[in-house]
Amino acid sequence: MILNKYISINKNKNKVFINKTKAFMDKAKVFLDRIKVSFDKIKHKLLEQFNKNIYTKLLFTNVIVFSIALLLLINFSNYMVKQSVYSQIEQDLLRKSKRVNYVLSKETTGLDSALGSKSETEQELLKFLADSFDARITIFNQEGTILGTSAEQEIVPGSKVDNKFIVVLTSGKTTVVHKTDSETGQLTFTAVIPMGDAEQAVENGILLESYPTNTDLILNKMRSFLFFGGIIILLVVIVVSVYLAMCISKPITRLATSIAEYNGGNYILNNEKYSLDEINVISEQIKKLTVSLENIQSKSSKIEEERTRLFAEMSHELRTPLTAVQGFAEAIRDGMVEDKALQNKYLDLICTQTLHITRLVDDILVLNRLESGDITVEKLPLDLADLARGVIMSMEGIAEINNSTILFMKKSDKSAVLGDVDRMEQVIRNLLKNAINATDNGSINVSIEAYGDEVQLIIKDDGVGISPDELPHIWERFYTVKNQHNADLETKGTGLGLVIVKKLVQLQDGNIDVKSQLGKGTEFRLGFPAFTSNSELTIN
Numbered sequence: 001m002i003l004n005k006y007i008s009i010n011k012n013k014n015k016v017f018i019n020k021t022k023a024f025m026d027k028a029k030v031f032l033d034r035i036k037v038s039f040d041k042i043k044h045k046l047l048e049q050f051n052k053n054i055y056t057k058l059l060f061t062n063v064i065v066f067s068i069a070l071l072l073l074i075n076f077s078n079y080m081v082k083q084s085v086y087s088q089i090e091q092d093l094l095r096k097s098k099r100v101n102y103v104l105s106k107e108t109t110g111l112d113s114a115l116g117s118k119s120e121t122e123q124e125l126l127k128f129l130a131d132s133f134d135a136r137i138t139i140f141n142q143e144g145t146i147l148g149t150s151a152e153q154e155i156v157p158g159s160k161v162d163n164k165f166i167v168v169l170t171s172g173k174t175t176v177v178h179k180t181d182s183e184t185g186q187l188t189f190t191a192v193i194p195m196g197d198a199e200q201a202v203e204n205g206i207l208l209e210s211y212p213t214n215t216d217l218i219l220n221k222m223r224s225f226l227f228f229g230g231i232i233i234l235l236v237v238i239v240v241s242v243y244l245a246m247c248i249s250k251p252i253t254r255l256a257t258s259i260a261e262y263n264g265g266n267y268i269l270n271n272e273k274y275s276l277d278e279i280n281v282i283s284e285q286i287k288k289l290t291v292s293l294e295n296i297q298s299k300s301s302k303i304e305e306e307r308t309r310l311f312a313e314m315s316h317e318l319r320t321p322l323t324a325v326q327g328f329a330e331a332i333r334d335g336m337v338e339d340k341a342l343q344n345k346y347l348d349l350i351c352t353q354t355l356h357i358t359r360l361v362d363d364i365l366v367l368n369r370l371e372s373g374d375i376t377v378e379k380l381p382l383d384l385a386d387l388a389r390g391v392i393m394s395m396e397g398i399a400e401i402n403n404s405t406i407l408f409m410k411k412s413d414k415s416a417v418l419g420d421v422d423r424m425e426q427v428i429r430n431l432l433k434n435a436i437n438a439t440d441n442g443s444i445n446v447s448i449e450a451y452g453d454e455v456q457l458i459i460k461d462d463g464v465g466i467s468p469d470e471l472p473h474i475w476e477r478f479y480t481v482k483n484q485h486n487a488d489l490e491t492k493g494t495g496l497g498l499v500i501v502k503k504l505v506q507l508q509d510g511n512i513d514v515k516s517q518l519g520k521g522t523e524f525r526l527g528f529p530a531f532t533s534n535s536e537l538t539i540n
Contacts, residue, residue, distance in 0.1 A: 058248070062241040063234070070230040074223060081222050089189050089212050090176040096133040097174060097191040097208045103129060104139075104206065105196050126150040138207040139195065142169065147204065161207060168192040169205040186211060255283060321353040321360075364496065370503045377420045377507045381531045384424070384455055385415035385448045391428045392446060395436065403441045406432070412450035416531040419508040427504050430497045431459045431524050438463035438481075438522065455530045460523040466516040474498050474514070 103125075130137045130150035139148040144160040168175045169192060178189045191208040328346040337343045369375045392406050399406050435444045442462040449456045466474065466481055473479045478495035505512045509529055516522035 056245075058245040059238070059241045062237055066234055066237050070226075070234070074226045074230070077226060078219060078223060082219060085218060086178065086189075089210065090178075093135070093176055093189050093191045093208060093210050094174065096135060096210075097193045097206065100129055100133060100135075100137060100208060101193050101195060101206055123148070133208070134210065136207075136209040136211075138209070139204055140165070140169075140207065141204050142166070142202070165190075165192050165205065165207060169194060169202060172202055255286070321357050325350050325353045325357075360496070366496075366500055370500065370507070375423075375507070377423055377504075379418040379420065379508065381416055382419055382421050382424065383415055384417050384419075384457055384528065385410045387421065387424055388428055388446055388448065388457060391425055391432065395429070395432050398433075399436050399439075399444065402436060402439060404436060404439045404444060406444045406446065409445070409447040411447055412455070414450040414530055415448050415455055417455050417528040418531050419510075419528060423504045423508065427501050427526070428457070428459075430501050434497060435459055435461040435463065435522070438465075442521075450530065451527075453530050453532075454527045457526040457528075458523065459526075460521065462521040465518045465520050465522055467518045471514065471516055475502055 126137050126139075126148060127150050137150040138146055138161065140146050140161045144163065144166045146159045146161060164177075168177075172194050174191065174193050176189060176191045178187060180187050189210045189212065191206075191210075193206040193208065194202040195204040195206050196202070328350050331337050332343060332346055337346055366375075389408055392408050396406055432444065432446075439461045440463070444459065444461045447458045447460075449458065470481055474481065475498055476495075477499050480495045502512055505526060511527045513525045513527075514522065515525075
């Protein structure tokens with residue numbers, strides 16, 4: 001019964017202990033979690049400040065780098081000074097040990113007597129030497145037994161030195177060792193000297209123990225000087241870092257403000273010169289970019305204006321034939337035209353207008369491709385005279401309808417040029433078509449001439465001509481000459497032919513010029529670079 005009660009009490013005590021331990025562990029875990037959260041917040045805050053801008057990055061980096069360098073310098077200096085001080089103490093102890101060995105070796109008789117009888121005279125000699133050299137002197141034999149000492153306490157019979165000193169004595173070399181007492185922390189330097197001359201057999205040894213008291217003081221002073229000097233230099237580094245960061249961040253801030261103004265549409269260039277060459281280079285590049293943006297914006301505005309005007313002109317040009325087609329088609333649909341001949345005439349007009357609309361759309365598409373650069377031109381050698389002769393032969397039948405003739409004359413043997421055969425044929429065909437439409441019962445003269453490095457194609461007619469007021473406008477889109485001879489719908493132009501011709505000529509590095517007199521005819525003169533063996537074949 002008592003045993004069960006005792007076991008029950010122990011179980012309750014164990015349970016209470018376990019519960020307390022668990023509660024303590026829970027509290028410790030909560031405490032560690034709070035510390036971790038606080039550490040994460042501090043770390044996040046520091047990183048946020050570090051990555052905030054160049055100013056904080058430069059300042060933080062300089063301070064951290066200098067602090068690490070200072071710690072490394074203190075540790076390195078501490079090590080070097082300690083080694084230097086230790087070396088000096090060892091050298092000083094070696095000099096003392098040689099003198100002690102010399103004195104004790106000369107007093108061989110007295111020393112032997114001292115070693116045998118431990119007389120007061122020899123004891124006083126050891127004390128005198130110890131006081132003179134500020135060191136503790138101990139004499140021991142090869143077994144390590146202490147034979148004599150400068151210490152005031154008496155030697156306990158059988159006392160021995162450390163075994164490592166016996167090993168050093170056996171080697172016959174003078175050695176200095178140092179160690180720190182684990183209990184007191186006192187640094188001790190010990191010189192182990194074989195007693196007697198080097199020529200004599202080693203029987204006894206001398207221990208010369210020194211307790212330097214100013215080593216730690218020197219090291220502590222050195223650390224203090226480095227620490228306070230480092231603090232002063234750190235303050236200087238912080239001031240210099242702040243100054244440099246401001247010198248760098250201020251121009252960048254002003255530059256960012258200028259870029260923000262550019263982004264807002266203010267393209268007024270700032271001619272401010274900055275103190276840093278790199279910032280000036282960036283500023284110059286931004287100015288060049290601004291100029292490019294202005295040019296692009298200007299070109300975009302012009303393109304938008306041209307596109308708006310093109311749509312307006314297209315609407316105007318398409319409205320007339322579409323209105324006619326709609327009117328004729330509604331008249332036929334509503335039965336307003338009962339006469340079969342008139343009905344066929346209306347249908348012919350609808351077909352003619354449809355063809356005109358088709359030609360107009362085709363020309364608009366070609367012109368759009370030319371202006372957007374989608375049409376490529378292969379610059380290959382071709383004979384301009386043969387090409388012109390072939391186009392003339394294919395269009396003689398059209399000229400005969402107007403009772404006109406096309407005459408060709410090659411005035412130069414040099415007729416080879418660099419160009420695209422298909423595009424060049426399109427140019428010649430358009431110009432001949434315009435000449436045929438403007439000439440009735442007349443002639444059209446086509447000739448090939450050469451002037452220096454240029455081959456010229458001349459197309460001249462004796463048709464109605466173009467008035468001086470209209471001549472500058474023939475290169476405009478949708479412009480048609482008012483006094484055109486054949487103004488019927490089948491032969492009426494779209495007003496885009498000459499625009500397309502000029503762009504095709506320019507794409508082939510050529511030039512085009514026109515002369516005309518009202519009632520006397522028109523002359524188109526086209527010039528292209530002559531082909532030579534040194535000519536470069538390209539594709540535009």
